[in-house]
Amino acid sequence: NNKSEEVCLMNAEVCSVEWKFINMSEQEEDLILRMYRLVGDRWEIIAGRVPGRKAVEIERYWIMRKNKHIFLPSSKS
Numbered sequence: 001n002n003k004s005e006e007v008c009l010m011n012a013e014v015c016s017v018e019w020k021f022i023n024m025s026e027q028e029e030d031l032i033l034r035m036y037r038l039v040g041d042r043w044e045i046i047a048g049r050v051p052g053r054k055a056v057e058i059e060r061y062w063i064m065r066k067n068k069h070i071f072l073p074s075s076k077s
Helices: 002-010 026-039 043-047 055-066
Strands: none
Touching (some): 026 043, 026 055
16 A cells, blocks of 8 residues: 555654554543643653553554554445
């Protein structure tokens, strides 16, 4: 898929061949959004505020969230 390859090229440091969608709780999503507004893409700082999550996990979640149409399976058959 060309779109997912483009995203991988733009975000090579967190890219892998197959990404599983990362599910976050509503509280985690809210905290990540608020922290992102405060500190930007400083994933280590954000991860320090989200118990049990690593910086790379949060960054992948953020990328997937912004590009849902690329990472979620198509409903077309």
